[in-house]
Amino acid sequence: MIPLAPDAHRVRDSLLAPQRTSHLGARLQARRLIVTGLSTLTLLLSAFAPSVALADCDPSDRDIANHLMTYSGQLGERNPLRLVLRPTSGGKLEGRYANASSQSDTYLTGKLEAKSRLHLTEFDAGGMPRATFEGEFSSSDDVNRQRGASPACEAISGQWKDLRTGRSVPFELTLSSIQSGKIGHLYGIAGVSDDETVNRAATQFRKGVLDDRRDVVAQLIRYPLHVSLRGKTLILRNPKSLLARYNEIFTDRYVRTIGAAVPRLMFARDQGVMLGDGAVWFDANGRVIGLNRS
Template identity: 25%
Template sequence: MKKLIVIILTFTIILTGCSTNNNVTETTQPENRQDLQNDIGDSSNTNSNIPDNINTAGSLFEKGYYDYQGTINNDITIRMSLYPLEKDIVGSYFYESQKKEIDLKGKAGGEDILLYEYDETGKNTGVFRGSMDTVDKIEGTWTSADNKKNYPFTLSLISNLPGAEYGKRYAIAALKASDQDVENFINKVQDYVMNNKKEELSKQISYPITVKIDGKATTIQNKDDFIKHYDKIFYLDYKQVIGSASTKYMFANWQGIMFGTGSSNIWINELTATDGNQKLMITAINH
């Protein structure tokens, strides 16, 4: 009888152990997970350890575009443009070496800023978490979406377009042309300069125009005059500046849209053509 009880107890323990092992196997199976969402603070985001409870009421950003230049990991140069849209901060950035814009969306408070980046499919690819005393400088850490890479970043404000409507960065100087129209025009001008397309470039200029030739202010009256003096206007060093200048996030005011760096620049304006239509034209060439 005792032997029978022992056998029964042993058999029961074995069955219980098998049942427990089966349960462990079932609960440790991987679950299906959706792609990261575009909403800030979504629990599916792998950067959920970064707080998103920023008090946006204390944001230092006011209506308008804020354009920055800086680095990631101290040696990778980037450009970034931010805009406070309702309670969010939206914008984009690009690596100087690639020129491909990456979308940003996040939040900003009195001291902190949190910006998630997204690829063309809307998938989160990283996050900027920074701090600032003023909007002039932002410093912090960039983290990859899988939390495996962390690099310091720093951004310095290089221009601001206060009061500009979202999506109408250049409207103060180009009311009819869209932002994309302006940037397409600048890209075309840059291509003409870098490839010595003198004839094509001469058609984009509003004459007369005053330029410096051999250090002296000289008035260029027409296309033929421009082509004649082209090599002295667009000399090698000046062409290199124009060729490396960003065709995005450009400064604009009532005088026009500035393309270039420092005192070496080209100014664009929207003018009324002879047929009555508005047309983007070069109105100043400075070096």
């Protein structure tokens, strides 16, 4: 089985239980109840107030300088987005982004101002500015923190703006991974010679799953394939064996997970290239070598 790579698994804070007051007389108890009620109201109002805390994200003194920082999240309400940034000590940024339906990556250049504000510009085929990302790094306590990652660089929120029409769409991103490599060749560590080979395979596999093209899905897998099913390891030796257990493997939940993933700008390691949070793994030739259903 291909292990799950470190990605953005969320951690939720637990709520504090209210404490009981001691009984010291009716008048004193009433006064304490009033104070307690006001304190509780203050806490509730604070909890629902919008957070505007910014966070410093200056990579000049950290290991992340000149590394590739990949962020995952949403553009608007239903558009999965992946953004790869390469920061330098001078505050300059270069990047690429893609959504689930992208046929190619979009190149970005920009800068980081005041250690918190992000300015990125994308260009059209003629080299003219086409759109911008304007955002801010904010504190995020519920992101899985990885070695070498600063908590201050873990979350970005802001607006994407089409410079031609003026249309603006909000985006929310959280840090998924940090890795070395070239921004134009992310999968080299997995032995991939051309990233587009894996991108095309991942796009085809995702579309096959969403369209219920079981024949397409079966042909994109490298056999034999080990799959965990109800606590047991299932060995799929050929397309026929996959098709026989297809409904058990590709449940509605698993299909939704694959559908929410962006089949470009994926995380790579020596074991392969992963789609989403490790839901699917590909080898250097774009063949599926792992299906992680949990």
